[in-house]
Amino acid sequence: MKSQIKNQLSKALKIRSKSAIIQALRQAAKFMYFTGDKDLAKKLISFALDFSDQSNQYFLILADYHYFQTGEKINSNLEGLDIPLPSIEEPWEELAKFIDEL
Structure with missing residues (x-):
């Protein structure tokens, strides 16, 4: 399982495509x-x-x-949610290190 994920993420990281990474x-x-x-x-x-910079991608993510944090599907009322903002820097190196450790 993890080896398949590692391979998929490694391929996306090699081509340095944000949309491929996000997907x-x-x-x-x-x-x-x-x-x-x-x-x-x-x-x-x-x-x-951290890699999302387009509003539609960011909303999906x-x-x-x-859902992963609460088990609840998100609705149109976003008030009161602890919403992390995308980071200014793209963590290419941090992601590469994480993939290696999988």
Whole structure:
């Protein structure tokens, strides 16, 4: 399981495509969440938040993040949610290190 995720993330990281990274991270996070590794799912989706810079991507990732944290689907009322903002820097090196440690 983790080796497949590691391979998928490594490929996306090699081409340095943010959309490929985000897609791979979201898919991996969903897979890990539904197979029971919720901590890894939360870590993966947190990385996706750091790479998102388009509003539609950010909302989709935010919806995943909220679901992984609370088990509740997000609704249109975002008031009162602890919403992490995307980081200014893209954590390419930090993600590469994380992938190596999988």
